[in-house]
Amino acid sequence: MALVAYLLTLAVFLYAAESKYLQYNTTSVLVPGKLNVHLVAHTHDDVGWLKTVDQYYVGSNNSIQGACVQNVLDSLIPALLADKNRKFIYVEQAFFQRWWRDQSEEVQDTVKELVSSGQLELINGGMCMHDEAAPHYIDMIDQTTLGHRFIKQEFNVTPRIGWQIDPFGHSAVQAYLLGAEVGFDSLFFGRIDYQDRAKRKVDKSLEVVWRGSKSLGSSAQIFAGAFPANYEPPSDNFYFEVDDTAPIVQDDMDLFDYNVPNRVNDFVSAAMLQANITRTNHIMWTMGTDFKYQYAHTWFRQMDKFINYVNQDGRVNALYSTPSIYTDAKYAADESWPIKSDDFFPYADHVNAYWTGYFTSRPALKGYVRVMSGYYLAARQLEFFKGRSKSGPNTDYIADALAIAQHHDAVSGTSKQHVADDYAKRLSIGYVEAEKVVAESLACMTEPSQAHCKSVSTEFQQCPLLNISYCPSSEVDLSKGKDLVIVVYNSLGWKRKDVIKIPVVSKNVIVKDPTGKEIESQILPLLNASLSIRNNLVKAYLGISLSVTPGYSLAFSATVPPLGFSTYIISSAKQKATSTSERLAVQKTQQSQKNEIEVGPGSLKLIYSGNDGKLIEYTNSRSLVKQSVDQSFSYYPGDDGTHANKSDLQASGAYIFRPNGTYPINSEGKVSLTVLRGPLLDEVHQRINSWIYQVTRVYKEKDHAEIEFTVGPIPIDDGIGKEIVTKITTSMKTNKQFYTDSNGRDFIERIRNYRKDWNLEVNQPVAGNYYPINLGIYTKDNSTELSVLVDRSVGGSSIVDGQLELMIHRRLLYDDARGVGEALNETVCIQDDCKGLTVTGKYYLRLDPIGEGAKWRRSFGQEIYSPFLLAFTEQDGDHWIKSHVTTFSGMDPSYSLPDNVAIITIQELENGKILFRLAHLYEIEEDKDLSVMASVELKKVFAKKQIKKITEMSLSANQGRAEMEKKRLAWKVAGSSEEEPKTLRGGPVDPTKLVVDLAPMEIRTFTINFLSKHSTAEN
């Protein structure tokens, strides 16, 4: 026995001593007639989630999550160089750019070769994999452009594939705008509703041709594929990170546990399973997951072996592939694909697990992102007017911060608290720099001659906390003869009039317009409730204890030309204004009062019950709409996920909305209704309870009501988390239908308890009917439209007919077990005293006769996104008007953009070249007057410059539009043989006429070169 063993050992030893180097055959070829298994090696690197973006990059804070993106990219390069058949895709540019900056020129050259050979493919290509529910489409475009232009510049390539594998549901705008209009050939994703997925597996309809826009139809369609399960390998058996437990391929017969036949069988059967639910003989395996390939070799070694042995076996063909190769194979198969319209919201991964809570999670961060987004748009315009500074402050930091904030764990509200703080900090740093750009530009532009720009001394201040009535610049004593100068900038392409409200210390002030004429103004007392919110939040966020308390708000109406500014001067009244009593009216109403209270100085009146102080009617003498309306608050107790009598233990959390009943929020005791009246606006103040305060504003010249809520701290002393909603209730017969926007763009019809693509089994009658809202929500009956527009992304629905609801805040005590590992319990602290977060925000309410609502939703919606930008400075005496430019338009003074078009980008690039985007704001058939082709005259938009060259680009401006269209794949669709009506598009721009036509929902992107200043006459 011993001898035999010895001899055997010797034999093995002798044999092993010879070289056994095995060259695996990893040739990547497609085999017609065989099932081709496309192995797509990838890593999913969240741009912040459990750790911050920087922590993920350098690999710090590993006690939270062992993740280091630097390791991934460092180890990837030698792994790819080791075998030219190996391929990898990389997605998140925020990480890639950090790494790229760290590399030597040699490594950069190597990487450039890998990119150009196709071994390393950069796909998706934005700074992050943006969320698809909470971001505004302008942010999605900007963050994609930032990544794509970097890739173009460094590698001269354009990403071909949309790779949105992790976001929690998928939007129509992602498919048609950030997919087709970017020039992607396909779009892949992992998360769709579990019921939808089950049906699509049976129908083999996980892969579709997605037409996300009814206006742009097949001209903006894209091939789209939902994965059979998630974005990971096909089963637990195929994970190969260093510490993964999947069995490796042991192919050394001289060692124990040789398992090649077994592993080949595993591979073939997993492939067959997937082939059974997939059209054509091509299937994709997503070989990787979150932060994998930190030692890339471990994955490639196993895949080398699989490809070698599976192909020797011959039942299926395995190859290193990429989504591009896969897409080309699908296209070459000449198959017909089912059509998909609308979107993939809401997303549920389980019976009681609707990912609809995150539509509202972290409402303050969502609000901050939206405010910064509108500010960034305006700041880039002003940067362009002055000329981009090479050395001084610019808008690059805020661009980067906003881009990162669109990540699917950032603005979505699903990161850990310290990471949410990191996103906000980046925005804040970016804002401070952009604020300087704005101040310098305005200082320059208000000078009578721009030649003086270099020696400008005006220092403009801005008031980012004006939303809580905090503005040190306006809270100044003007009684000693100083003037307060307010420059009001309008970033929209049309003239605009809006009421401005600023805190002031004295009511004895007057307002002069840009010509020096005194204009109507109104004084509103700052009530104690508003002051205490102001003082508390300023202390919490700025650490300042306020000593000066402004007694009043000063309101006046400002009119500002397109892409321009108007200057208003506030000064002390020479004699006591006789009209003070008219300008300052307060009416306090108690519950006992029997009469109805009518509010509103213009044609819109809100009627409140004198009895209980509740809104009862909305009536407009101009539009002749009259409707009984109730507005109320309720809460959903968040399910804590521990109920023994429930079949599953799902808690409500950062991602998931799982209500456990619903309760009205009744007022505590007597509700006092305080009404402030004046010539410009009326305000209704209501303290609903100790943690909800509400101000409703009705303006003389606006046909909508503005509702400002302050909610928090949400009480949790009963041990129950709560999700707060506001409901607008009418008697309208809305037949389960309502409409919500897709990322602020197309409105999509929603039908309660219904899905177009499958027979919905209703398990969550509230959470399962929630949708993301970025612009607004509306519903209608035979005679009336009820619309609500929002100031940030929120979740909302119509749970009963005639009613709309918005979830405005949520505070929860349990984690919902989707990875974040924290309860969504935001607090705000003054020193060490922490209380639940208070959120203040606005929504806007309007009723219109049927067919009339779109004009307001679109035009005013754009005004919400781009509010007036205010800059303040003080000046001795009153000579500002004589010595400065007081009104300005960047366009020809007689010109205004058509009502259905917005400029969504003016951005100086390099060498005076600019990036310019126009967006048609209306869908087809949305408005009888404005859903038509629109024309923009560039000679008038850029009246002060001369256009030398204009090039139409893809949406992300990384290739010419014509070049992109030439490459577009023409997918065949299954079913309906009916000819689709031809979709409308604006034609090419004639370089001499310079008129841009835009069809409904069209966004057109251009780069424009101007003749340099000295070669053109000043005009």
Ligand SMILES: [Zn+2]
């Ligand atoms: Zn992710």
